[in-house]
Amino acid sequence: MRLEIGEIIIDDVQFGNSTKVENGTLFVNADEIKSIVLEDEHISSVDIDLAKPGESIRITPVKDVIEPRVKVSGNGGIFPGIINKVDTVGTGRTNVLKGCAVVTCGKIVGFQEGIIDMTGPGAKYTPFSKLNNIVLVIKPKEGLKQYDYEHATRMAGLKIATYLGEATKEVTPDTVIPYETKSLFEQADLYPDLPKVAYVYMLQTQGLMHDTYVYGVDAKKIVPTLLYPTEIMDGAILSGNCVSACDKNTTYHHLNNPIIKNLYEKDGKEINFMGVIITNENVYLADKERSSNFTAKLSRYLGLDGVIISQEGFGNPDTDLIMNCKKIEDEGIKTVIVTDEYAGRDGSSQSLADADPKADAVVTGGNANQLIHLPPMEKIIGMLDYVDKIAGSFDGSLSEDGSIVAELQVITGATNELGFNKLSAKTY
Numbered sequence: 001m002r003l004e005i006g007e008i009i010i011d012d013v014q015f016g017n018s019t020k021v022e023n024g025t026l027f028v029n030a031d032e033i034k035s036i037v038l039e040d041e042h043i044s045s046v047d048i049d050l051a052k053p054g055e056s057i058r059i060t061p062v063k064d065v066i067e068p069r070v071k072v073s074g075n076g077g078i079f080p081g082i083i084n085k086v087d088t089v090g091t092g093r094t095n096v097l098k099g100c101a102v103v104t105c106g107k108i109v110g111f112q113e114g115i116i117d118m119t120g121p122g123a124k125y126t127p128f129s130k131l132n133n134i135v136l137v138i139k140p141k142e143g144l145k146q147y148d149y150e151h152a153t154r155m156a157g158l159k160i161a162t163y164l165g166e167a168t169k170e171v172t173p174d175t176v177i178p179y180e181t182k183s184l185f186e187q188a189d190l191y192p193d194l195p196k197v198a199y200v201y202m203l204q205t206q207g208l209m210h211d212t213y214v215y216g217v218d219a220k221k222i223v224p225t226l227l228y229p230t231e232i233m234d235g236a237i238l239s240g241n242c243v244s245a246c247d248k249n250t251t252y253h254h255l256n257n258p259i260i261k262n263l264y265e266k267d268g269k270e271i272n273f274m275g276v277i278i279t280n281e282n283v284y285l286a287d288k289e290r291s292s293n294f295t296a297k298l299s300r301y302l303g304l305d306g307v308i309i310s311q312e313g314f315g316n317p318d319t320d321l322i323m324n325c326k327k328i329e330d331e332g333i334k335t336v337i338v339t340d341e342y343a344g345r346d347g348s349s350q351s352l353a354d355a356d357p358k359a360d361a362v363v364t365g366g367n368a369n370q371l372i373h374l375p376p377m378e379k380i381i382g383m384l385d386y387v388d389k390i391a392g393s394f395d396g397s398l399s400e401d402g403s404i405v406a407e408l409q410v411i412t413g414a415t416n417e418l419g420f421n422k423l424s425a426k427t428y
Contacts, residue, residue, distance in 0.1 A: 001090045002180040003230035006072065006173030010099035013050055013132040019167040026100055028134055028164065036159050037136065042144055042152040047137040049381045051103070051118050053130055056378035058122075061113030061386060062412045063104040063150075064239055065128050065252040066157045068097040070165030071234075079235045081216020082155075083162050090230035095173055097164060100132040101252055104157040105382045106139070108150050109209065112391055114245025114412035115374070115404075122374045125414040127421065128252070135381050136160065150209050154240055157251070179264055181228050181275055188303070191272040195305035198274045199259055200295050200324055201232075204241050204249065204312040205280040211240035212249070212312075214278065224279035224294035229260045232276060241312075244391045246368045246414040247340050249312045253413070258420050259308055259338065274302055279324065281317040292323035300331045310338040311417050314368070318353040329358040340365040340415035341425075345407070366415040366423025368392065369407050376402030 009024055016027030030048045037046040051057045069078045074092015077084030107113065116128045123129035138156055140149045181187060188196060203212040205220035212219045214237055227236065237254045260276070267273040279295050282288045299307055307328050311321040318339070325335045341351035341364055351364070369392075380402075387398040392409025399405075408414040415423060 001228040001230045002178060003074070003090050003233060004093045005177045005179065005233065006093055006095040007098040007175045007177065008095055008168055008171050009174045010097050010132055013052065013100055013134060015050070019164065021168050021171050026097060026132065026164070033160055033163070036163055037138065037156045040152050040155065042141055042148050043138055043156065044141045045139045046156070049135045049137070051133040051135055051381060053118060053132070055118045057118040057381060058377040059103060059105065059116040059133070059135055059381045060384065061105055061107050061382055062116055062245065063106055063108060063113055063153050063242070064157050065250040065412070066102045066161040067252050067255050068100065068102065068161045068164035069235065069255065070095050070169045072169060078162060078165060079158050079238060082213065082238060083158050086215055088231065089234035089236055090228045094234055095165065095168060095171065097168060100134065101128060102157050102161045102164065103128070103133045103135045104153050105135060105137045106149065106153045107383065107386055108146055108153060109242040112242045112244055114248070115410050116412050117374060117377065120375050121372060122411055125408060125411045125421065125423070127413055134160070134164070137382050147209065150240065150242060158238070179230050179233065181230065181273065184302070187272065187274055191268055194270065194272040196274050196303060197263065197271040197306040197308070198277055198299065198302060198304050199263060200277045200279060200307050200309040202309065202311045202317065202320060202324070203237065203278060203280050204243060204317070206283055206313070206316060209240070209242040210313070213238045213240055219278070219280045220282070222280060224277055224291055224298060226298065227276045227278055229264065229276050232257060232260060243313055244368070244409050245412040246392070246409045247313060247365065247417050248412070249416070249418065250413070253416060253418055253420055257418055259310060259418055274304065281311070281313065281320045283316065288320050288323055292320065292327050295324050296327035296331055299328050299333050304333050306334045308336050308338065314340065314342050315353050322354040322356050322359055325359045326356045336361040336363060338363045338365070338417055338419060340417050341367045342369055343367045345369050345371055363419060364425050365417050365419060365421055366408065366425070368409040368415045371405065372408055374404040374406070
């Protein structure tokens, strides 16, 4: 499959009478956005605001971050199986509004949403402080159950990202970047002297709103399978998670997975990038065994020399990560695992809940237990009344002046396990 990503660079976002892009500025019609969101009978109201890099703004409670995109040519539409029909995507041209995002907010779970600071020390730990954000603070109808609230919020974000993308369908991109993976035998023959490498992409599927969707299907219902990397770039995988903010893969992360992009950069130079094996993170032991058996089997079937494995979340998913690593290594295939750490505030606790000697090549996204002081901001988009309960905070985290002392766990994307951040560690 060959996919071209047309990047439309967005330097600013402003409210306007119509939604359009002019000279690098995205103008958005707030009334039209509100009308689209309020089509859902489960939503009582939505507040729409803008947050730009460097502004003294704190956004919380953050549910998801979504990059606006639109299919210009090729099969299907963006976000297949949810917004558009279940057509296989990953071909043709997709235009991307690079430099902006839709951010959805709502106190759905309360302790597992996150914080984005647009300036100050917290801004250094989240990639979303660098974006021009259109923020939707979504309030549910009274008595709405959490599952319905999560679904309504998720759909609102995807609808508005689609709406913004569609408004720029005729805009000429600033740059066009091609990505291509050929059919299995063609790809293997393309660079016969280079090591064959694939990516095992672990998706959060522990239930209780720890969900990820593949072509509209909850990934807990799948067995591990193969995807073209370009399908993922085209919206085949979407977040439905209410999990710890620091290492959650938002929809923006899935659309811009840096492991996939880096493997493409090395393709034909240092490695032969064969594709992506997607798998899930299960709760029960039998399901963990089944899925890890499948990842090892598929890795062997593809004749791989090396595999990169990333996880999402911590604790229980650490077992899935180590199972995948060990079983693939047992097939004689080298592995590298990408994770983060919960090593205690002093960094001296065990980093992962599971371990194995064969997991000897590890990339970390940082220690989520590290304490940080977030100074007060001039403006709050959302609400602060739950901050003392968010995962990574504690009773007294929020001070009267609006400052917060908490662990990095509260910051959206701080220790992301795709390496979509600036934190890591080295062993000397």
